[in-house]
Amino acid sequence: xxxxxxxxxxxxxxxxxxxxxxxxxxxxxxxxxxxxxxxxxxxxxxxxxxxxxxxxxxxxxxxxxxxxxxxxxxxxxxxxxxxxxxxxxxxxxxxxxxxxxxxxxxxxxxxxxxxxxxxxxxxxxxxxxxxxxxxxxxxxxxxxxxxxxxxxxxxxxxxxxxxxxxxxxxxxxxxxxxxxxxxxxxxxxxxxxxxxxxxxxxxxxxxxxxxxxxxxxxxxxxxxxxxxxxxxxxxxxxxxxxxxxxxxxxxxxxxxxxxxxxxxxxxxxxxxxxxxxxxxxxxx
Numbered sequence: 001x002x003x004x005x006x007x008x009x010x011x012x013x014x015x016x017x018x019x020x021x022x023x024x025x026x027x028x029x030x031x032x033x034x035x036x037x038x039x040x041x042x043x044x045x046x047x048x049x050x051x052x053x054x055x056x057x058x059x060x061x062x063x064x065x066x067x068x069x070x071x072x073x074x075x076x077x078x079x080x081x082x083x084x085x086x087x088x089x090x091x092x093x094x095x096x097x098x099x100x101x102x103x104x105x106x107x108x109x110x111x112x113x114x115x116x117x118x119x120x121x122x123x124x125x126x127x128x129x130x131x132x133x134x135x136x137x138x139x140x141x142x143x144x145x146x147x148x149x150x151x152x153x154x155x156x157x158x159x160x161x162x163x164x165x166x167x168x169x170x171x172x173x174x175x176x177x178x179x180x181x182x183x184x185x186x187x188x189x190x191x192x193x194x195x196x197x198x199x200x201x202x203x204x205x206x207x208x209x210x211x212x213x214x215x216x217x218x219x220x221x222x223x224x225x226x227x228x229x230x231x232x233x234x235x236x237x238x239x240x241x242x243x244x245x246x247x248x249x250x251x252x253x254x255x256x257x258x259x260x261x262x263x264x265x266x267x268x269x270x271x272x273x274x275x276x277x278x279x280x281x282x283x284x
Contacts, residue, residue, distance in 0.1 A: 008145055009178040010207040013099050015065055015251035016283045017274045019266060022256065026056075028263040033063050035267040037274075037283070040253045043068040043101070047088040057096070066096045067211070067251075069103075075134045075148075076107035076121035090142045099250075100145040100210060102180045103138075105131065105171065120153035123160040123167040128174070135175045147210045148172070149180040152188050152226050164189075165203040178210035181247075184232075187239050188217055188224040197239060201246055212252035214240055214273070228257035232269055240273060244280045252277070 016037030021029060029036065039060060046053055046068075060066060070089060073081060093101050106118040121127040139146055148171065162170070172179060190197040201209075216230030232240075232254075243249070254269055277283045 008176075009210050009250075010248075012145065012178075012210060012250050014283055015067075015099070015211075017252050017270045017277065018064075018254075019270065020069070020253055020255045020257075021060065021066075022260070024260045025263060025266070030059065030063050032263055032267060035270060036064065038065040038067065038251060040067045040069045040102075040255075041096075043070045043089055043092055044072055046092055047085075061096055065098065067098050067253075068092055068096060068101045070101070071104070071118075072108050073103045073138065074108040075103055075105065075138070076119075076127060076131055077134065078107075078130055081134050081137055086138060086141050089138075093142050093144050098144060100147050100178070101142065102147045102149055102211065104149045104151050105168075106151050118151050120151055120157070122157050123162045123164055125161065128162070128167060128170060131171060132174045135177060139175070145178065145210075146175075147178040147180045148175075149213065150182050150185050150189075152185045152192075154192065154223070156193060165200040168200075169203055172204070172208050179204065179208050180211045180213065181209050181243065181249075182213040182226075183240050183243055184213065184215050184217055184226050184236055187236055188226055191224055191235075198242060201243065204247075206247055209243070209247035210250050212240070212243065212249055213255050214252060215255045228255045229259040231261070231265070237272075237276075241276055241280075244277050244282055249277070249282060251283075 018036050018038040018040065021039045021041050046057055073086065073089065104118050106120060108118060121131060135146065186197050214232055214236055215228050216233045216236060217224045217226055218230050252273055254266060256266065274283060
């Protein structure tokens, strides 16, 4: 089982407000460093051994704390983890020496087939057991604390037997992981499935919410979609403020993956959240 202490999250460093690094902004990120407290890097973009990747990573690391964010470890896969991929993640994490790294509560592979997107795990005992087993293996390979991200789910699966908030709480307790709370995903799920997001959050221990993700959602054919392409909506800002009231969050990342705005617009959103957090004695 994992050797990660369950109380470790309260001792993690406060990083502040940052952004997900994207190539679109590669010429603007380092010059904007005074406005960006840290960067989250998509781990899968830096798992190769190309000289260009290595040099890019070196330049970023000279200026920022880097948090690797995995996409394809597939923690919920019934057949277990891809060990070569896990070792590549271990090497990346070892190189950038982050205070924590992150992955999704999801699966991206089934029966040896790449699904091509993040798929939600059922909320039941079998999924909880498999997630716990896979996460323990990942923690043994990578000793840096792992935090887990909640994803959206458009449908309530008929084989769900555990309420979402209880499933999340048990997963965090069994694994000792912290939570990467995607506030946009929480807002979308609570709206889609008609529940109170604050009620869900009240079930979580205060030291478990380590980091946040935020971005605007898009309304497509009557459904809220998290495609990382919109400015942060008013409802997300309101929920962010509530979250920062409740939890001593260590850092927050703005995610944009499409419809890229000018860097000044990114900086404005970071400044807005930083101001909200500082008013609540976060990131001071």
